[in-house]
Amino acid sequence: MKFSILSVAAAAIAVTMAAPLTKRATDNNLVVGYWVPWGDVPISALDMSKYTHINYGFGVLWKGAASPATVTIDRYYDGDNIQALVTRGNTAGVPILISIGGWTGSQTFSTVAASASLRKAFINNALVFVRQNTAGPDAENPNGWGMDGIDIDWEYPAREGAPCNTYAPQDSANYLLLLKELRAQLDLEFPAKRKLITAAVRVQPFDDASGKPMSNVSAYVPYFDWISIMAYDIMGSWSATTGGNAPFNTPPSPGDPFSFVQSINSWRSAGWPAEKLVVGTAFYGRSQTATVNMDTQNPITMYAPHAATVPKGGPGDSNESNFYCNEGTEWSGQWKWKELRGGPLSAGPASPSAGWTRHWDNATQTPWLFNAGTKTFISYDDVQSLTVKVNHVKSQGLKGVMLWDMSYDYNAELINVLNQVHGPSPTSTSTATTTTITTPTSASNTITTTPTTATATTTTATTSTTTPGGVCVGVPAWNSATVYGAAGTKVTYGGYLYTSQWWTQGETPSDAAWGVWKRGAAC
Incomplete structure (x- = not known):
């Protein structure tokens, strides 16, 4: 690849205003997506x-x-994509930010943050992304890209992250210096239009000099518009057992002690305000090869010993070494949601294909799949589990949700769930019935349900009051508090008979093309 160094041009910067922001971009309910050029969804199709x-x-x-302060992109490959995404964002009123870092792109953050001169150089290089281009549309090296802010994805201050990273005990203190200087320079150059500073962070606050999570992060709050917790990759091939990739609740032993709820509580307890907290979700799952038949464990649990070798994940999984940080050539075991829907869940979002069993872990509110023939275990998020997470975000008054990544969805099934964050907040916390859905390992794909109970946040119950008649005689009215666990469940609503296509709770029946309910005959 050909890379170019981005640096500040000496010429005056011309500031132009983007299209007005949409209502959703200015309310307190964000849906933040990551778009990457190696994904297979073009910008024009977003x-x-x-x-x-x-x-x-x-x-x-x-x-x-x-x-160390150079922000590297491919001038031609990334440059064309950035220009296209900014153009679409301006038209739609959706702010576009450059994310700097990532798992293998955080190698020199520690070095940069520790040096006043390197911090200055980094800021000059980073600001090229948010300045307007004055070098002309055909310039070999534009001096601006017109983006709306900078997302810092330092993985991680004061701890290694990828094995090629530099890190030091003073990283978090130096990070604060970098943020202060970055915010000051942005405000100096853009007094009329605020440029955003956001960050992707781990499930615990930044580490202090002793290597422990900080108990007070309030000093960082003024410099970020929000942070997004990466509440995924909790358990995987690196863990002692199989377990949840992105559990809602903290897993019981032997699961690793992190989760969606734990991450929120950890940051909030350290002084991070709810109105600046976004929580990340995973549009993918991770697979491992168990050494036992997890369908016949007593009791059935999502925790089991696994083989050391990571299995190949979905069709798009790769075992190529990374260009920036050579970590070897093992498979990731990752299954994108659309790959799950084209394979183990091809029959429906909660309907496993032949040979697979879908389980629901009530403790962590997490679905998982198991194939007894190959002993393949997959932990992932779906419509059911993401609904739980979105409801919690709303009930806690948080800023919104983030997702990785935008190319992984299938027919907008998961992004539609995240967009429920724009709706009214849940008004009650009650004990609701959840389900464990399993499918025999045969071609029949018969679904059986075993009700269990768990404490969950739900909306206030509403019930269809239409008196059923005709084909609807004996069919119960839809109720927003009821869990409809089995595909094929029938309800009445608004004078019509509806049939569920997969697990659902609180989704009002309609005739939407891709909705959970299929409308039938009039009552």
Whole structure:
């Protein structure tokens, strides 16, 4: 690849205003997506109405660059995509941010943050992304890209992250210096239009000099518009057992002690305000090869010993070494949601294909799949589990949700769930019935349900009051508090008979093309 160093041009900067922001981009309910050029959904095909903000990933910091402060992109490959995404964002009123760092692109953050001169150089390089281009549309090296802000994805201050990263005990303190200087320079250059500073962070607050999560992060709050917690990759091939990739509740032992709820509580307890907290979701799952038949464990649990070798995930999984940080050539075991829907869940979002069993872990509110023939275990998020997470975000008054990544969805099934964050907040917390859905390992795909109970946040119950008649005689009216666990469940609503296509709770029956309910005959 050909890379170019981005630096500040000496010429005056011309500031132009983007299109007015949409209502969703200015309310307190964000849906932030990450778009990456190696995904297989082109910018022209994006439904911009589903997102309030989009982060372009990534500009990287790596040891092979001319300077530790160089923000590296491919001038031609990334450049064309950035221009196209900014153009679409401006038209739709969706702010576009550059995300700098990432798992293998955070190699020199520690070095940069520790040096006043390198911080200044980094800021100059980073601001090229948010300045307007004055070098002309055909310039070999534009001096601006017109983006709306900078998302810092330092993985991670004061701890290693990828094995090629530099890190030091003073990273978090130096990070604060970098943020102060970045915010000051942005405000100086853009007094009329605020440029955003956001960050992707781990499930615990930044580490202090002793290597422990900080108990007070309030000093960082003024410099970020929000942070997005990466509440996924909790358990995987690196864990002692199989377990949830992105559990809602903290897993019981032997699960790793992190989760969606734990991450929120950890940051809030350290002084991070709810109105600046976005929580990330995963549009993918992770697979491992169990060493036992998890369908016949007593009791059935999502925790089991696994083989050391990571199995190949979905069709798009790769075992190529990374250009920036050579971590070897093992498979990731990742299954994108659309790959799950084309394979193990091809019969429906909660309907496993032949050979697979779908389980619901009530403790963590997490679905998982198991194939007894191959002993393949997959933990993932789906419509059911994301609904739980979105309801919690609303009930806690948080800023919104983030997703990785925008190319992984299938027919907008998951992004539609995240967009429920724009709706009214849940008004009650009650004990609701959840389900464990399993499918025999045969071609019949018969679905059986076993009701269990768990405490969950739900909306106030509403019930259809239409008196059923005709084909609807004996069919219960739809109720928003009821869990409809089995595909094929019939209800009445608004004078019509409806049949569920997969697990659902609280979704009002309608004749929407891709909805959970299919409308039948009039009552």
